[in-house]
Amino acid sequence: MSDSTPSILVLISGSGSNLQALIDASQSPRLPGKITHVISNKKSAYGLTRAANHSIPTSYHNLVPYKKQYSDIAEARSVYDADLAKLILEQKPDMVVCAGWMHILSMSFLTPLADANIPIINLHPALPGMFDGARAIERAKEAFERGEISGTGVMVHYVIGEVDRGEPIVVRDVEMKVGESLDDLEARIHAVEHEAIVEGARIVLEKLVKERAGQQ
Ligand SMILES: Nc1nc2c(c(=O)[nH]1)N[C@@H](CN(C=O)c1ccc(C(=O)N[C@@H](CCC(=O)O)C(=O)O)cc1)CN2
Ligand SMILES: NCC(=O)N[C@@H]1O[C@H](COP(=O)([O-])[O-])[C@@H](O)[C@H]1O
Numbered sequence: 001m002s003d004s005t006p007s008i009l010v011l012i013s014g015s016g017s018n019l020q021a022l023i024d025a026s027q028s029p030r031l032p033g034k035i036t037h038v039i040s041n042k043k044s045a046y047g048l049t050r051a052a053n054h055s056i057p058t059s060y061h062n063l064v065p066y067k068k069q070y071s072d073i074a075e076a077r078s079v080y081d082a083d084l085a086k087l088i089l090e091q092k093p094d095m096v097v098c099a100g101w102m103h104i105l106s107m108s109f110l111t112p113l114a115d116a117n118i119p120i121i122n123l124h125p126a127l128p129g130m131f132d133g134a135r136a137i138e139r140a141k142e143a144f145e146r147g148e149i150s151g152t153g154v155m156v157h158y159v160i161g162e163v164d165r166g167e168p169i170v171v172r173d174v175e176m177k178v179g180e181s182l183d184d185l186e187a188r189i190h191a192v193e194h195e196a197i198v199e200g201a202r203i204v205l206e207k208l209v210k211e212r213a214g215q216q
Contacts, residue, residue, distance in 0.1 A: 006205050008201060008205075013101050021195075035054075041063060063077070081108040085109045095208065098122035107161055119204055121169060122166070124156075124164050127152060133163055133164065152189070155171045156170040157169060169203055
């Protein structure tokens with residue numbers, strides 16, 4: 001950790017509204033950390049523009065070249081993940097936040113970061129144990145319309161090998177409304193996400209600071 005402010009590396013794949021929430025919070029007492037690097041696996045991710053607008057260094061790490069080099073997709077992903085870990089370890093962040101990062105990370109990534117004691121957290125637009133994976137909001141709406149659930153939520157959790165099954169750090173319930181459009185539900189969920197991701201990052205940073213103070 002830097003002498004003064006903990007460093008946060010953010011992984012994105014899209015618009016970056018959650019990244020923006022982290023950037024804004026980092027410029028206030030709400031988040032005692034600095035966003036020091038943003039990595040996207042999609043070149044067109046608007047989150048890269050958001051980072052550049054705040055002079056935050058960015059990298060683009062794409063899977064396609066690996067798929068061309070390795071015929072076996074599992075091997076391509078493993079090498080991709082290992083190279084992503086090397087890229088991040090060069091930056092030596094204090095933590096990594098997956099903010100709309102739409103790539104499942106293998107142990108080729110998770111193990112090197114765990115060995116370096118760098119926690120990884122993820123924002124997921126569902127409650128623990130519900131709708132793991134992609135398209136969680138749509139799937140929750142469909143389940144609500146089938147009468148299978150009465151509400152949904154948002155969580156921030158530690159990232160482990162099993163997708164979206166890491167220990168929850170922040171859990172927020174979101175009411176579901178009969179007849180509400182997907183766009184309106186997504187808008188309400190995004191608003192909750194933007195608060196939850198900042199709270200989750202803050203909790204982890206404060207834990208890190210306490211642990212490292214105790215080691216001194
Ligand atoms: N090992 C882990 N990796 C990731 C986790 C995790 O908990 N453990 N969280 C995800 C984020 N996420 C949900 O919160 C998620 C994102 C994407 C997918 C997925 O199916 N990805 C596909 C590609 C989809 C696409 O390109 O649109 C894939 O990786 O093949 C599932 C869950 C981040 N990673
Ligand atoms: N499984 C992960 C997942 O679905 N993440 C979702 O991606 C979006 C990213 O938006 P953003 O790029 O504007 O932050 C968010 O809605 C987030 O819940």
